Amino acid sequence: MILHLIHKELTLELRRKAVISGIGVYLFSLIFICYLTFSLRQNSINEATWSALFWLAILFSVVNSVAKSFIGEKKGSFIYYYAVASPQAIILSKILYNTLLCLLLSLAGYALFSLFIGNPIQDQGLFLLTLLLTSFGFSAALSLISGIASKANNSNILMAVLSFPVILALLLMAIKITKNVLDGLDRSVSVDELLNLLAINCILTGLSYMLFPYIWRS
Secondary structure: OHHHHHHHHHHHHHHOHHHHHHHHHHHHHHHHHHHHHOOHHHOOOOHHHHHHHHHHHHHHHHHHHHOHHHHOOOHHHHHHHHHHOOHHHHHHHHHHHHHHHHHHHHHHHHHHHHHHOOOOOOOHHHHHHHHHHHHHHHHHHHHHHHHHHOOOOOHHHHHHHHHHHHHHHHHHHHHHHHHHHHOOOOHHHHHHHHHHHHHHHHHHHHHHHHHHHHHHHO
16 A cells, blocks of 8 residues: 555656756755855865755755645545545655655755765765665654644644754754765764664654554544
């Protein structure tokens, strides 16, 4: 059932080509503005600034794409989902699909940064693992919060307020690992942050699995 729901999400996303194009243009515009604003043609950017700009671009792109998980759904679709699938299958399919979307956006942003701004990353494997874990964390947090916000008025405002503390914790871990990678430190230095990211992901997934059925029935 989860695979069928993921396939449904992918099919609907491909039909909304304007949305996909809009997210791509948004990400490209953010990075290109950074390139022009900071005169990066002369390589005047340091590693700390590169890390901050990269994660800001990824964060805004991910929030704009994943936040619509449940907020963008039509009311009638909720009744259909309730009839054909369990709430656990629905939330897990949303998390997995949004993880794929977040990871694709992160990789696209990384490629654009490498093209326009340069690539100071020394340990590609560790950085890609960080992108994967952070993408999963963003997906799990935003999918659950989107489900909560969709049941309330002013859902977009509620979404921003509820997601900030969780997203901040994920960003702090990701930025710390990125700093270690940029400084060329050994992988063992980043083990604690990687474990923290993994722990946050497990907690968010567990909370989503246990709490979403109650949110779904409300």
